[in-house]
Amino acid sequence: MKEISSSEFELEINAGGKLVLDFYSTECPPCDALAPKFEGLAQLYGNDIRFVKMYRQANRELAEKLGVKSSPSLLFFEDGKQIGNMLSGGIKRSEIIHELNNMLTHDRVEAIKSQIKPAVSEFDVLILGAGPGGLTAGLYLCQSKVNTVLIDIALPGGHVSTTHEVSNYPGFIDPQPGYLLSHNMSEQTKLCGTSYKVAVDVTKIDLNKKEVVIDEFETIRAKKIIIATGTSPNLMGIPGEKELKGKGISYCATCDAKYYDDKEVLVIGGGNSAIEEADFISKFASKITVVHQFDSFTANKQAQEKLFANPKIQTKFGFEPRSFVREGDKIITEVEDLKTHERSKLVSDGVFVFIGMKPNIDMFRDKLELDSWGYVNTNEDMLTSMSDIYAVGDVISKKYRQITTAVADGTIAAISIVKELS
Numbered sequence: 001m002k003e004i005s006s007s008e009f010e011l012e013i014n015a016g017g018k019l020v021l022d023f024y025s026t027e028c029p030p031c032d033a034l035a036p037k038f039e040g041l042a043q044l045y046g047n048d049i050r051f052v053k054m055y056r057q058a059n060r061e062l063a064e065k066l067g068v069k070s071s072p073s074l075l076f077f078e079d080g081k082q083i084g085n086m087l088s089g090g091i092k093r094s095e096i097i098h099e100l101n102n103m104l105t106h107d108r109v110e111a112i113k114s115q116i117k118p119a120v121s122e123f124d125v126l127i128l129g130a131g132p133g134g135l136t137a138g139l140y141l142c143q144s145k146v147n148t149v150l151i152d153i154a155l156p157g158g159h160v161s162t163t164h165e166v167s168n169y170p171g172f173i174d175p176q177p178g179y180l181l182s183h184n185m186s187e188q189t190k191l192c193g194t195s196y197k198v199a200v201d202v203t204k205i206d207l208n209k210k211e212v213v214i215d216e217f218e219t220i221r222a223k224k225i226i227i228a229t230g231t232s233p234n235l236m237g238i239p240g241e242k243e244l245k246g247k248g249i250s251y252c253a254t255c256d257a258k259y260y261d262d263k264e265v266l267v268i269g270g271g272n273s274a275i276e277e278a279d280f281i282s283k284f285a286s287k288i289t290v291v292h293q294f295d296s297f298t299a300n301k302q303a304q305e306k307l308f309a310n311p312k313i314q315t316k317f318g319f320e321p322r323s324f325v326r327e328g329d330k331i332i333t334e335v336e337d338l339k340t341h342e343r344s345k346l347v348s349d350g351v352f353v354f355i356g357m358k359p360n361i362d363m364f365r366d367k368l369e370l371d372s373w374g375y376v377n378t379n380e381d382m383l384t385s386m387s388d389i390y391a392v393g394d395v396i397s398k399k400y401r402q403i404t405t406a407v408a409d410g411t412i413a414a415i416s417i418v419k420e421l422s
């Protein structure tokens with residue numbers, strides 16, 4: 001693979017043919033996560049497509065000219081023209097393959113596919129999920145010299161990485177930006193020596209065999225598995241939601257509130273997340289309407305008082321959304337008055353949905369004993385109903401789901417496993 005600078009860019013592009021360019025940076029965890037995938041694909045596709053890298057910090061002007069806003073970013077070129085989609089951030093191997101395959105004929109794609117050799121690796125412990133629970137387990141295991149791999153479908157950090165501010169994690173006098181807290185947690189575990197396989201596609205989980213297949217070709221086996229897959233936001237499950245998800249309907253204020261500067265938004269929900277996030281969104285939006293099905297919020301009193309004192313926020317109690325439709329730039333939310341059953345329409349620029357969470361257990365739901373809400377049952381060592389399979393953090397049956405309780409679970413599972421393995 002070739003490293004080029006901006007002065008060589010024109011020459012490289014004008015040479016024609018097919019080319020993929022990686023704008024990378026140093027001290028960039030997503031770039032570290034991409035590097036082995038890019039190398040591996042360069043070997044596979046290298047006869048058909050040129051793989052080149054450029055150090056973004058030293059070639060800022062060109063990066064900006066090409067619309068590169070974050071590292072890493074992958075750009076695809078054919079005969080001097082930029083084609084396909086630019087990929088940025090936590091880039092998955094499957095996303096790159098998709099773009100590369102679009103540049104080749106069907107026959108070449110099949111020929112390259114046939115060259116992919118399955119890979120197998122073995123570890124003492126495999127942790128699924130690199131949120132606070134998984135990262136803490138990884139840290140304790142690593143410090144006990146247990147050979148451990150952390151696998152995540154996204155970049156490390158879990159929910160903390162998209163939380164605006166964390167003010168209740170002990171050890172910090174001032175509130176910490178969530179992305180920074182999760183970055184520090186992840187770096188601590190990584191620097192210790194835990195293997196990372198992040199932003200991957202988890203294609204198969206076999207808890208009986210204690211093996212996980214990632215990116216369709218790499219099998220990872222372990223003596224023990226820790227499930228730390230956390231939770232995902234509940235969807236409303238009403239018409240229009242699927243179509244407008246990410247296109248006007250959001251489930252993450254930290255990620256998307258900035259797009260609503262001086263705009264009007266709806267917030268659906270009445271628990272802590274909805275109320276705290278509505279307050280955060282008010283830093284950007286000019287008007288927020290909180291729609292809640294009950295007559296009062298279930299969020300804590302302090303958060304409610306702050307919300308009621310916020311002049312940008314109004315409330316609509318006793319209403320439930322029934323459908324979403326886009327009309328031009330606006331989202332039309334049809335709501336039902338739960339007392340009169342009359343329906344009306346609310347017009348906004350965007351909608352944020354915070355109506356609780358569900359455990360991420362789809363790939364092994366029928367293998368483990370669950371509680372009546374679908375969370376994984378564990379004993380006090382964090383062992384599940386299957387031997388050698390542990391679970392920690394928000395995915396388990398428990399009363400309070402917080403960063404501190406997730407890191408506590410991770411600690412307990414790791415110490416229990418270290419004792420078992422020794």
Ligand SMILES: Cc1cc2nc3c(=O)[nH]c(=O)nc-3n(C[C@H](O)[C@H](O)[C@H](O)COP(=O)(O)OP(=O)(O)OC[C@H]3O[C@@H](n4cnc5c(N)ncnc54)[C@H](O)[C@@H]3O)c2cc1C
Nearest residue numbers: 129131132133152153158159229230393394401402403406
């Ligand atoms: C908006 C919001 C604000 C919050 N604010 C606070 C706060 O201020 N203080 C506090 O203490 N708590 C807060 N919490 C709760 C806290 O974030 C969670 O309790 C904590 O992150 C749980 O950690 P976890 O490791 O169990 O799961 P998560 O943080 O959910 O991490 C799970 C990880 O597993 C990965 N994953 C999912 N499925 C798979 C799979 N199949 N294979 C591999 N990996 C997978 C995910 O990508 C993710 O990285 C907040 C939560 C939210 C949603």
